[in-house]
Amino acid sequence: MRFITAVDRERLEKKLAMMIAAQVTRKPDSVLGLATGSSPMNVYKRLVELYRQGYVDFSEASSVNLDEYTGLHPSDPQSYSSYMNQHLFQHINIQLERTHIPSSDSACMEAECARYEALIQRLGGIDMQLLGIGRNGHIGFNEPSATFPVATHVVHLDESTIRSNAQYFESAEAMPRQAITVGIGTIMQARKVVLMAFGEQKADILQQAFFGQVTPEVPASILQFHPDVTIVADQAAMQTIV
C-alpha cells in the first residue's frame, strides 16, 4: 500500500492523470477501470490535456466503468454514460465501442450483470482500476454489508449515498435507489488499484479503510489485501493519518 499526498489537490489530479497516461503508454491495449463522481472530474480534464498535447494515445485502450444507476437511459444527462462522454470519451481518441458501462435500463438486470462480468473476464481483466471512496467506505457502489459481494450485481443504495449524490439530480426523490456495480472480487482482481480521496469529509473513512479492521462494513478496507494499491489523497483527507 502506497500513499501519495500533497496539500494541493490540483497537483495530485495532475499526477493521477500522468499515472493513467503512463499506464496506457506502457501497455497501449490497457483495460482501464474507470470511476465517476466528483473525485475524477479534474483528473479526466488533465488527461484530456495530456492527450491534446500528444503525450498519450488511447487508440488501442479499452475501458470498463464501475457502475451505473438503474433505470436511466444512457442518453439521460444524469447517467454515468453521459458523464463519461462529457468528461472524457468525446475528447480523446478511445474507440467508443471499446468503452463499457453497465446498461442499467436493460429489461433483465441479472442477465446484464452476468454479461458485464463476462465481458470484463473476456477483456482479460482490469489493468488499472481507478476508484473514489464513498463516505461510508463504498467502492464502486458496493455498500457496507455483511459480506463482500464478489461479482457484478444490483445494489440498493445506502441512505448516505443518496444524500451525497442527490445534488446531481433535481431532487433527492429523482435519484435512483438502485445501481449496477462491479463486485469487490472484480475490483480485487485488477492488477493495479489507484484510489483517490480529496477533502476533509473523506478523512474518517480513509483512516478506517486503511488503518482499521478489514470488514465488509467498510468495503474499501479489503484493499489492504491488494498487492498493488496506491492511495492518492490530499492533506485534508489524510489529516487523521499523518
Ligand code: F6R
Ligand atoms: C463512482 C463510484 C463511487 C464514487 C464515490 C465517491 O463511479 O463508483 O464509488 O467513487 O461515491 O464519489 P465522489 O468522488 O463524488 O466523492
